[in-house]
Amino acid sequence: MELLDSFIFITIVKAAVVFAVLMTTLAYLQWVERKVIAHVQVRPGPYRVGPHGLLQPVADVIKLLTKEDLLPPYVNKPLYLLAPFLAMTMALISISVIPFGPMITVGPVKTWMQLTDLNIGVLFILAASSMGVYGIALAGWSSNNKYALIGGLRSSAQMISYELPMSLAIAAPLLISNTLSLRQLVESQKGGIFNWNILHGPFPQIVSFIVFMIAAFAETNRVPFDLPEAENELVAGFHTEYSSMKFASFFMAEYSNMITVSALATLLFLGGWMAPWSVEWGASLVPTVIFAVAGATALYHGANAARKRDKRTLPVFGVVFLGIAGIFLLPVVQFWLLPLFWFAAKTGGILFLFMWVRATLPRFRYDQLMGFTWKFLFPVAMLNLLVTSFLVAWFTK
């Protein structure tokens, strides 16, 4: 029991679990994104590798690992090698302060579903994301390629500019919750959807949430702010000269950053792992109902299959979904599975928004991008912060 209770052992186990889950999510997020965009554009998306393309991420990983790792002779070698490493590290490091759920008891051990809780958690994430820009800027510069350089320049200008409205948008809900620790931030929002910071008075943070989301799109270099890698102007932007795993690490850094900002939006505005309404009103049944409906739909479509293959695959999915629905009813796992479900559902919803926007919107023009943040987003965020702080000061006394 001595070993199980030691801080180092628990931390190592938790880090291993979080890392494994994160890496799998990163790989499958790519599959989900391709599927979502494909369905928005009325195509089937990846379909060849495995049922419904489910093994596509595995194929992608094998492809990226076995590709030739090209080191162009004209690059600045130390910085060229440092850049993907830096981008990846700074993207992964923020996960360590994100709380996924409340305190749980596994056998003799009581622990939080979080790697560590800093009393400057929000600032830590901001610091990590502000360091992440070096990865992209250095990749662009050290490649010694004009397209890569322009990509790197664009990204550093864009990330500095959008960091300001983002920080201001983060500051407003922090004023209401009165803490910088992400765990306490979530605890302050418990008790239903009207206590979440997005709806909770003295001043509901809807404006702040929208500003945060826009800035988050820009910080992660996603459409419509993906000018650093605008392929019709810049070949591939800052990672033009990268191949194999070095290219993959930029890719993983982008998706990891997406997960971090989505989780941060969940924690700041949407009440983290808290259910939107109380258990008496049936909040604990929601995941069961959702998975049961999904399972039933899959079974129905399996019975009336349009494609030959679906006759075999869809019933399997249906049974799996119904099984998951059953697991959510077990009281043994409910205490940690339900908070995790709400956290994953909210984060996943925001991730879906990222994909939806990518499938829908065209790219900004460069001058519009800069004008938008400095002339519109920044004043709006500032005004929102002012109003919030006045109202908070007025009501708390």
Place this chain on the structure above:
Amino acid sequence: MDVILFLIFALIAVVCAINVVVQTHPISSALSLVGVMGSLAVLYLLLGAEFIAAAQVIVYAGAIMVLFVFVIMLLNAGAETRTGRSYLIPGAPLLVLFLGLLAFFVQRIFPDTTMVRFGGFTGGGPAEIGHALFTTYLLPFEVTSILILVAIIGAIVLARKEIE
């Protein structure tokens, strides 16, 4: 543990600081400066000043140095060539002497008991700093804000295009 961490990051900070001067390429110098800022932030953390550490990374490493790197990249500044004599031979002993004297006097003026121990300082959280800024140091805080505002307006006036 604290002492080992302190020695590691102090060493990194000093090596990076020397590297800032030694490197001939501006980008390498700027990145070494980022290294100095980062290791200083860790030293602040060791002393228990979390907020200062985070502010150090966000403001210095994450904003100011990014701007430096941005400008160097934008101007595409190349490596500099060494010109003139190096003053390393008389300079290095003088520097060591100066640092030694400084350490000696600090040791003499501030007795051992008043020094901050690793992790022994507890006023470094955001709440304490906010409280101190808005009560004890309110006037300096406001004066600094106005100074920064003046600097911002000055920058805009200087950078503005003439309107015909």
